[in-house]
Amino acid sequence: MLLVVREHGLLGIMKIEITPELIIRYHQGQCTQEEKEVVVEWLLDPEAEENLHLPDGEPELIHKFEIWQGISNGVKKNARRGRLIRVLKKELYAIRPITRLAIAATVLLFVGSLAAGIYYPTRSVDGQVSLDNLAGNTAKNGKLASLSFTLSPQSKAEANIPAWTRAVQIRFCGSLQVTNNSENDVELVFSSGCKKTNYTLQKVTVAKGKSYLATHYRMETDEIIVVDKARILDLPPPLVSQFIKDFKLI
Amino acid sequence: MQMSRICTLIAVLLTSLFISCDKKPADKANPNERPYGILVYSADAEKEFLIRAESLMEGSYEVPKTARQVEPIVFAYKDGSYYGIDENKRSLTRYKPTENELVADKVCSLDTIPWKYFSSWYDWVSPDTLLIGSTMEGSQFVYALVDVRTMTVASHGTFDIPFPVKPEYYGGVFAKLRDNRIYIAYTLYEGVNSLAPARDTTYMAVVEYPSMKTLDLQKDTRSTWPGGYFLHAPFSLVNNGDIYLLTQPGGRTHNHPTKSTGIYRIKKGEDKLDPTYFFRPTDQQNQEGYLLYDLGNGKALIKMVEKKRVNRYMDYLEKRIVDYYILDLYTQKKTRIDLPPDRLKFEYNVLVENDQVYVAVNNGNNESTIWRYHVPSGKLTEGITIDGQVYMINRLQ
Numbered sequence: 001m002l003l004v005v006r007e008h009g010l011l012g013i014m015k016i017e018i019t020p021e022l023i024i025r026y027h028q029g030q031c032t033q034e035e036k037e038v039v040v041e042w043l044l045d046p047e048a049e050e051n052l053h054l055p056d057g058e059p060e061l062i063h064k065f066e067i068w069q070g071i072s073n074g075v076k077k078n079a080r081r082g083r084l085i086r087v088l089k090k091e092l093y094a095i096r097p098i099t100r101l102a103i104a105a106t107v108l109l110f111v112g113s114l115a116a117g118i119y120y121p122t123r124s125v126d127g128q129v130s131l132d133n134l135a136g137n138t139a140k141n142g143k144l145a146s147l148s149f150t151l152s153p154q155s156k157a158e159a160n161i162p163a164w165t166r167a168v169q170i171r172f173c174g175s176l177q178v179t180n181n182s183e184n185d186v187e188l189v190f191s192s193g194c195k196k197t198n199y200t201l202q203k204v205t206v207a208k209g210k211s212y213l214a215t216h217y218r219m220e221t222d223e224i225i226v227v228d229k230a231r232i233l234d235l236p237p238p239l240v241s242q243f244i245k246d247f248k249l250i
Numbered sequence: 251m252q253m254s255r256i257c258t259l260i261a262v263l264l265t266s267l268f269i270s271c272d273k274k275p276a277d278k279a280n281p282n283e284r285p286y287g288i289l290v291y292s293a294d295a296e297k298e299f300l301i302r303a304e305s306l307m308e309g310s311y312e313v314p315k316t317a318r319q320v321e322p323i324v325f326a327y328k329d330g331s332y333y334g335i336d337e338n339k340r341s342l343t344r345y346k347p348t349e350n351e352l353v354a355d356k357v358c359s360l361d362t363i364p365w366k367y368f369s370s371w372y373d374w375v376s377p378d379t380l381l382i383g384s385t386m387e388g389s390q391f392v393y394a395l396v397d398v399r400t401m402t403v404a405s406h407g408t409f410d411i412p413f414p415v416k417p418e419y420y421g422g423v424f425a426k427l428r429d430n431r432i433y434i435a436y437t438l439y440e441g442v443n444s445l446a447p448a449r450d451t452t453y454m455a456v457v458e459y460p461s462m463k464t465l466d467l468q469k470d471t472r473s474t475w476p477g478g479y480f481l482h483a484p485f486s487l488v489n490n491g492d493i494y495l496l497t498q499p500g501g502r503t504h505n506h507p508t509k510s511t512g513i514y515r516i517k518k519g520e521d522k523l524d525p526t527y528f529f530r531p532t533d534q535q536n537q538e539g540y541l542l543y544d545l546g547n548g549k550a551l552i553k554m555v556e557k558k559r560v561n562r563y564m565d566y567l568e569k570r571i572v573d574y575y576i577l578d579l580y581t582q583k584k585t586r587i588d589l590p591p592d593r594l595k596f597e598y599n600v601l602v603e604n605d606q607v608y609v610a611v612n613n614g615n616n617e618s619t620i621w622r623y624h625v626p627s628g629k630l631t632e633g634i635t636i637d638g639q640v641y642m643i644n645r646l647q
Contacts, residue, residue, distance in 0.1 A: 218445060219505060219562055220562060221561065223563060223564060233368070233480060234566075236504065236563065237369075237439070237503060237504055240368055241419065
C-alpha cells in the first residue's frame with residue numbers, strides 16, 4: 001500500500017563520514033558494523049584516494065598497490081617473505097601515520113574477510129554483473145543471482161559482492177531499480193559511477209521481495225537518492241514522472 | 251466408553267473455544283469503545299495496519315498480532331468509511347474499519363476513465379459525491395465524480411485549461427470546490443532531467459460547476475508551486491467561506507531560489523486570488539513551509555523546515571527537520587509549538603477536536619508519540635506511543 005507509509009521504511013539508510021577519528025576507532029576495533037563497512041568501502045575505492053591528503057609527491061597509490069602485491073606474492077611464495085617484510089616496512093614508514101593506520105586496517109580487514117568468508121560460506125547473492133544502457137531508449141533488465149536490476153535509459157551499472165563483505169556494491173550512473181528476490185535481507189551500497197566523484201555513498205537494507213530505486217540528484221550538492229519503490233512520491237516531482245515512465249510504477 | 255465420553259467432551263470444548271475466538275474481531279468494532287482509528291506503518295513489521303484506540307492520551311500500542319496489511323492508498327475518511335485508491339488495479343475502494351483492519355466494502359473501477367495517481371487531488375461535493383482530479387502526471391487536468399453510495403463513476407471529463415508546452419509540465423496542484431465554482435491552481439516547470447526552478451507564477455483557473463466551463467484564468471507572482479502533488483495530504487482550508495491556499499516552493503517539492511512559502515486567500519463571493527491578502531509565514535532564506543491543517547477559528551497548523559538543517563535532498567527523507575507552528579490567518583502571526591522535531595511526511599497525522607489538536611510525531615525510530623496541544627492555553631501534553639509511523643488519525647463515527 002501506501003506510498004505514504006512505506007516512506008518510513010528508509011530508516012536503514014545512513015551516511016557515515018570518513019574522518020581521521022573514524023579510522024582510528026576502526027583500527028582500535030571500536031567501530032560499529034556499518035562504520036566498518038563504510039571504512040572498508042572507502043579504503044578500497046580508488047576515487048577516494050584524493051581525500052587522503054598525502055604530502056606533496058607522496059605516491060600513495062603506488063605504495064598501496066605494491067603492498068597489496070607484496071601480500072599477494074607473500075601468501076603464495078614463502079621464500080620471498082623476508083624481502084616482502086622489508087618492502088612493507090620501508091613503504092609503511094615512508095607515509096603518514098593516518099595513512100598507515102588506514103593501510104593496517106585494510107590488511108586486518110582482508111584477513112578478517114577471508115575468515116568471514118569461511119565462517120559464512122553461503123550467501124543469498126553472488127558474482128557480478130555489468131549493465132550498459134547508455135544508448136538505450138527503454139529500460140534494460142539484468143540479474144545478479146537473486147537480485148534483479150532495471151536500468152533506466154542513458155544509465156549504466158556494475159554490481160558485485162567483494163569477498164570482504166556480504167553487502168552488494170552497486171556502482172552506477174543514471175537511475176536504476178533493484179529488487180531482492182532472495183529469501184533474506186540484502187544490504188546494498190550505492191556509489192556513483194559518473195565522471196563526477198563527489199557523490200556520497202548510500203546504504204540500504206532491502207527486505208526480501210522489496211524494490212528500491214536509486215538515482216542521482218542535485219539540490220544544493222550532488223547526491224545519490226535511494227528510496228523504497230513503494231514510496232516513489234518521496235522523490236522530487238521531476239523524477240517521479242521519469243521513474244513512473246521508466247519503471248512503469250504506481 | 252468412559253474414554254470416549256471424555257474425548258467427546260474435549261472436542262466440544264475445543265470447538266466452542268474456536269468459535270468464540272473466531273467471532274471476536276468483528277463484533278468488537280464499536281466506535282464508542284474504541285473511537286479513534288489510527289493508520290500506522292511499522293517498519294519492523296513492514297506493513298500498514300489499523301489501530302483502534304480508546305484514548306489518544308493513555309497507554310501504548312504495538313503491532314497487533316492479528317493486524318492485517320492495509321493495501322490501498324488510503325486518502326480519505328468520511329461518515330464511517332475509508333477511501334483508498336489502488337493505481338495498479340485502477341480502482342477506488344470503500345473500506346469499513348473493524349477492530350483491527352480495513353475491510354473492502356465496495357469497489358469502483360477507474361479502468362475506463364483517464365486517471366493517474368501522481369499529482370492528483372480530491373474534494374467532497376456532498377457527503378455522497380466525491381470529486382477526484384488528476385493532472386495525468388502533469389500533462390492534462392481531468393476529473394471524475396463518484397457516487398460513494400453506489401461506488402460508481404457518475405461522470406468524468408477534462409478541464410479546459412491551457413496545456414503545458416513541452417518541455418514543461420503542470421507543477422504543484424490545488425483544487426477546491428466552493429458553491430458552484432472549482433478553483434484550480436498550478437504552476438509550470440520543466441519535468442524530467444531538468445532541475446530548473448518552476449516558473450515564478452501561480453496560475454489559477456476558475457471553473458463553473460457543474461458545467462465544468464472555465465470562466466477565468468489568472469496569474470499571480472507573489473509565490474509559486476501552489477498545493478502539492480499528493481492526494482493524501484492537506485494544503486488548503488476553508489474558514490468562514492474564505493479559501494486559504496498554501497504554496498510550497500521548497501526543496502522537498504521543487505526548489506525556487508527567490509519565492510517563499512505563502513498563503514493566498516480567495517474571499518467568499520469573489521472568484522480571484524485576493525490582491526489585498528498574502529500571508530508569508532516565513533522568509534525564503536531561513537524556512538520552508540509544508541502542509542496546512544485546519545484548526546478552525548482562523549487558525550492553522552503548518553510544518554516548518556529550518557533550511558539550515560537541510561543540506562541535501564536525502565535530509566528531507568532521513569532527518570527530523572520539522573517544527574510545528576500555529577498560524578493566525580487573521581493577524582498573520584505564527585507561534586511555534588514546543589514539540590520534538592519530526593520527519594517531513596506528507597500525511598494526515600493531525601486530528602482536531604474542538605480546541606485540542608493531536609499531532610503524531612515520529613521519535614526518530616519506528617515509534618511515534620501523539621501529543622495534545624490545547625490551542626487557547628498553549629498547554630502541551632504527551633499522549634500515547636505507537637509502535638510505528640502514524641499517517642492518518644480519525645475519530646470514527
